[in-house]
Amino acid sequence: MNYFLDSEADQKTTDFKDGKAYGRVDDVEVLDEQSGSILVSYNAILKYDLHECGIQRRNNYRLNARLNSFQNNPYEKAVIFRVEIETTLKKEGFKDLDALERSYADSWFNIEILKHGRGAGDAKLYTNIFRPPIDAHLSFTKIYPRHQKKLNDEFSLATADTISHLELEQEISRRTPSAEYLAVYDVGQGNANALISSDYEECPVIYFDMGCGVGSHASTTPANLTFCTCNNPLVILSHWDKDHWAGALLSKSKTLPLTWVVPRQQLDAAHKSFAHEIIAAGGRLLVLDMPQKNMGASTLSNGQHLKFALGEGTTRNDSGIVLAIENPDVQFPSSWLLTGDCSYRFFPKSFQYSAPIAVVAPHHGGITKSNNIAPSPAPFNGYNRLIYSYGPDNKFRTTQHPTPSSINIHKLAGWDMGSWNSAPGHSTSTGNIRATSKHSPSPFERGGVMVGWEPIPVLPKVCVLGAPISKH
Numbered sequence: 187m188n189y190f191l192d193s194e195a196d197q198k199t200t201d202f203k204d205g206k207a208y209g210r211v212d213d214v215e216v217l218d219e220q221s222g223s224i225l226v227s228y229n230a231i232l233k234y235d236l237h238e239c240g241i242q243r244r245n246n247y248r249l250n251a252r253l254n255s256f257q258n259n260p261y262e263k264a265v266i267f268r269v270e271i272e273t274t275l276k277k278e279g280f281k282d283l284d285a286l287e288r289s290y291a292d293s294w295f296n297i298e299i300l301k302h303g304r305g306a307g308d309a310k311l312y313t314n315i316f317r318p319p320i321d322a323h324l325s326f327t328k329i330y331p332r333h334q335k336k337l338n339d340e341f342s343l344a345t346a347d348t349i350s351h352l353e354l355e356q357e358i359s360r361r362t363p364s365a366e367y368l369a370v371y372d373v374g375q376g377n378a379n380a381l382i383s384s385d386y387e388e389c390p391v392i393y394f395d396m397g398c399g400v401g402s403h404a405s406t407t408p409a410n411l412t413f414c415t416c417n418n419p420l421v422i423l424s425h426w427d428k429d430h431w432a433g434a435l436l437s438k439s440k441t442l443p444l445t446w447v448v449p450r451q452q453l454d455a456a457h458k459s460f461a462h463e464i465i466a467a468g469g470r471l472l473v474l475d476m477p478q479k480n481m482g483a484s485t486l487s488n489g490q491h492l493k494f495a496l497g498e499g500t501t502r503n504d505s506g507i508v509l510a511i512e513n514p515d516v517q518f519p520s521s522w523l524l525t526g527d528c529s530y531r532f533f534p535k536s537f538q539y540s541a542p543i544a545v546v547a548p549h550h551g552g553i554t555k556s557n558n559i560a561p562s563p564a565p566f567n568g569y570n571r572l573i574y575s576y577g578p579d580n581k582f583r584t585t586q587h588p589t590p591s592s593i594n595i596h597k598l599a600g601w602d603m604g605s606w607n608s609a610p611g612h613s614t615s616t617g618n619i620r621a622t623s624k625h626s627p628s629p630f631e632r633g634g635v636m637v638g639w640e641p642i643p644v645l646p647k648v649c650v651l652g653a654p655i656s657k658h
C-alpha cells in the first residue's frame with residue numbers, strides 16, 4: 187500500500203527529491219465568508235516518481251489497460267502528498283468564490299517545495315493522511331491545459347469496469363431484502379452510513395460511504411474504528427473525498443476486497459491509488475454509468491424502494507451519488523435521505539422521494555448557500571431525525587461544522603433545530619437533531635446514530651465487529 191494511505195505504516199521521513207510535484211486541487215473550503223479566507227487543498231505526486239512509474243511512460247505504456255488488469259498499484263512507491271494552504275480570494279487574485287472555484291476546479295499546478303520542516307512556511311504537507319503534517323514553503327504555477335490533459339488521463343477512471351443504473355438496481359434488490367434501520371456511524375470528521383435489513387440481522391447489507399477524519403481532522407477519528415463486513419456488503423461511494431472513503435483503510439483487509447460502486451469523477455494520484463488498492467486487494471471497483479438526469483430505483487423484497495441519482499453540479503461534492511430509501515406505507519409514505527456532500531439544489535428533478543423522516547445533512551453541516559433549499563420533514567408522528575456527522579471540535583480557524591448556514595436552511599424547511607438555533611454542535615440530541623458528537627467541553631458524547639421508520643424504543647443489537655451505535 188502506498189505510504190500516503192497506509193494507516194499502519196511506521197512513521198518515516200519523506201525524501202522529496204528535487205521538490206517538484208504535480209498537484210491537483212482537491213478541495214476549496216470557505217473558512218470565513220466575511221474576510222474571504224479559504225483553505226485550498228491539493229493532492230500531489232512527485233514528478234520524479236511519476237516519470238518512473240506512470241502508466242504513460244514510453245517503455246511501459248498502459249494507459250489503455252483495463253484498470254482491473256493491474257495486479258498492483260503502479261503508484262505504490264511514489265511520494266504522494268496532500269497540501270493544505272490557507273489563503274484568501276484576494277491573494278489568489280479572485281473577486282468571488284465562484285470565480286475561484288471555476289478556475290481551480292479540475293486544475294493542475296506545478297508545485298515546488300522550496301523549504302520544509304518546522305516553521306518553514308505557511309503550507310501544511312501531509313505525506314500520510316493519518317499523520318500530522320510538515321510545514322513547508324511552496325510555489326505554485328498553473329499547468330498549461332495541454333499538459334493537464336495528460337495528467338487527467340493518467341488519473342482517470344476511463345478504463346474501469348462499469349455498472350449501469352439498471353444493473354445497480356438489480357444488484358441492490360438482490361442484496362437487500364429490506365431496510366429496517368439506517369446506521370450513521372461516528373467516524374469523526376467524515377461520514378459512513380449503513381443499511382441494516384432487520385431486527386434479526388445485525389450486519390449491514392449496504393454501506394453508503396466509509397469515511398473518517400483525515401489530514402487536519404485525523405485526530406477526530408475514534409480509536410479502533412472498524413466496519414462490519416460479515417454480510418459481504420456492497421459499498422456505494424457518494425464521491426471521491428477522502429473523508430468519505432478513508433475509514434475503509436482502517437480495516438483494509440475486510441473492506442478493500444468488497445464491491446465498491448463509485449461515481450465517475452476525475453481523480454488524482456491519491457484517489458487513483460486508493461482505487462488501485464481496492465483492485466489489488468481483490469475488491470471490485472465499478473463506476474456507475476448513468477445519465478446525469480436519470481434516477482435509478484430498486485425494489486426490495488418487502489416493497490421498499492431504494493432510489494439513487496447523481497448530483498447535477500460540477501464540483502466533486504455536488505456531482506456525487508445521492509440515495510433515498512422509501513417506505514411504501516400507503517398511509518405514511520416516507521423516506522430516509524443520504525446526501526453525501528451534495529447540496530440539495532443539485533439533486534436532479536427526476537430524483538423524487540417521499541417526505542423524509544430522516545436526512546443525513548449534506549457536507550457535515552458545512553457552509554451552504556441560502557438558495558440550497560432543504561426538503562421538509564415528513565409530518566406524521568413527530569419522529570424526525572436530522573443527522574449530523576462531524577468530528578468533535580473540528581474547528582479550522584473560524585469555521586466549525588455544523589455551521590449556522592446549514593442550521594438555517596433546515597430550520598427554514600421546518601426541521602426542529604432545538605438548542606442548535608443558538609449553539610450549533612453543542613449537544614448531540616436536541617429537537618430533530620442527532621449528531622455523532624458534540625463540541626467542547628467534553629464529554630463529547632461520541633457514538634453512532636440508529637434511525638428507524640418510527641421511534642426506536644430499544645436500540646437493536648449491532649455487530650461487535652463493526653462500529654458502535656449509541657444514539658437513536
Ligand SMILES: [Zn+2]
Nearest residue numbers: 389414416649
Ligand atoms: Zn457483522
Ligand SMILES: [Zn+2]
Nearest residue numbers: 427429527549
Ligand atoms: Zn465530506
